[in-house]
Amino acid sequence: MKKTIFFPILIMSFSLVLFSFAKASKNTHHSVVAAQVVTQPDAAMVHASMAATVSTVLYEHLNLQTLGLSRETVEYAVKGYQKLDSEGKVNNPYMTIVDFSQSSRKKRLYIIDMKEEIRTLSVDS
Numbered sequence: 001m002k003k004t005i006f007f008p009i010l011i012m013s014f015s016l017v018l019f020s021f022a023k024a025s026k027n028t029h030h031s032v033v034a035a036q037v038v039t040q041p042d043a044a045m046v047h048a049s050m051a052a053t054v055s056t057v058l059y060e061h062l063n064l065q066t067l068g069l070s071r072e073t074v075e076y077a078v079k080g081y082q083k084l085d086s087e088g089k090v091n092n093p094y095m096t097i098v099d100f101s102q103s104s105r106k107k108r109l110y111i112i113d114m115k116e117e118i119r120t121l122s123v124d125s
Contacts, residue, residue, distance in 0.1 A: 054078050058117060068106060073099050081114065 055075040059065065064074060074097070081095045093115030102108040 054082070054118075058112065061117070061120075062112070064110070067110070068102055068108075069097065069099055069110060070101070073097060073101070 052075055055071070055078040058078065059069075059071050059074045065071070077095055077097045081090065084090050093113055095112045095114050097110040097112070099108045099110070
């Protein structure tokens with residue numbers, strides 16, 4: 001009895017896997033849309049590239065790798081800060097990062113004065 005149920009279920013699940021990887025019909029419309037997205041970046045793409053640039057400069061200028069903070073964490077924090085700032089939800093110039101990926105035995109709270117750091121970076125350039 002178990003064998004008679006097992007094989008049809010196995011065959012059905014195998015066919016579902018095959019159908020899930022089947023490609024949709026090729027449509028040139030999708031490639032045109034993709035080309036438009038690449039040639040005309042939207043605001044989200046611009047904000048993401050700006051956040052990456054600001055986070056890289058902050059990371060290197062403040063030497064955050066010596067404190068154990070990862071570059072990716074700083075990039076996420078800067079993206080979030082810039083998004084909140086563009087929506088008018090930032091009341092002070094301080095960006096706070098709590099890195100829970102670090103051990104609780106280490107200091108993992110970081111407060112960065114964004115106004116001062118941006119001013120310092122623009123003067124140094």
